[in-house]
Amino acid sequence: TMRVKEWEGDVVFLHEVGKGAADRSYGVQVARLAGLPEAVVARAKEVLHQLEEGEVSGKTNRLVDDLPLFSVAVKREAPKPAKNDALGDALGAINPDEMTPREAMEALYRLKGLAGR
Known part of the structure; x- marks a missing residue:
């Protein structure tokens, strides 16, 4: 496992490999580091929080179906080409x-x- 240190909500990879599995997932932080749009990162954080809450109460199976990650995506129509372009x-x-x-x-x-x- 790659060693990671959290600092002010961000992660810093320590360039060290340790034994065993990580104590948690750092996918949301890695998404931010990768430059994903803030709206996507915020939605992923919201979904993760609700899944973690469901894990505590034993309701994760139902939550997985109720929390589509991209449900906040807004569909936009493609601009129509100009007639005289x-x-x-x-x-x-x-x-x-x-x-x-x-x-x-x-x-x-x-x-x-x-x-x-």
Whole structure:
């Protein structure tokens, strides 16, 4: 087991390997270290807390089904493509494999102009 020290809610891996299993799971802290969005980390922490509470009261089996991890995810519609997308049309007309470096640079400047930047 990798030795871990907790400090102010975060974990610090000590780069030491010890005998036996860890005394608890550090998945939520590792998720934060990995850069997962804070909303995901917060939801995981909430689910873990409720599962731990259920373990104490013997209700974990029912809780597992009642606590989907991604239940707070909001579904968003994909933006609808613009009807007259000059930039997309110009980009679709380019075949980079058939361009010289100079033609590619000129095409890039044209695309940048169409993008308005």
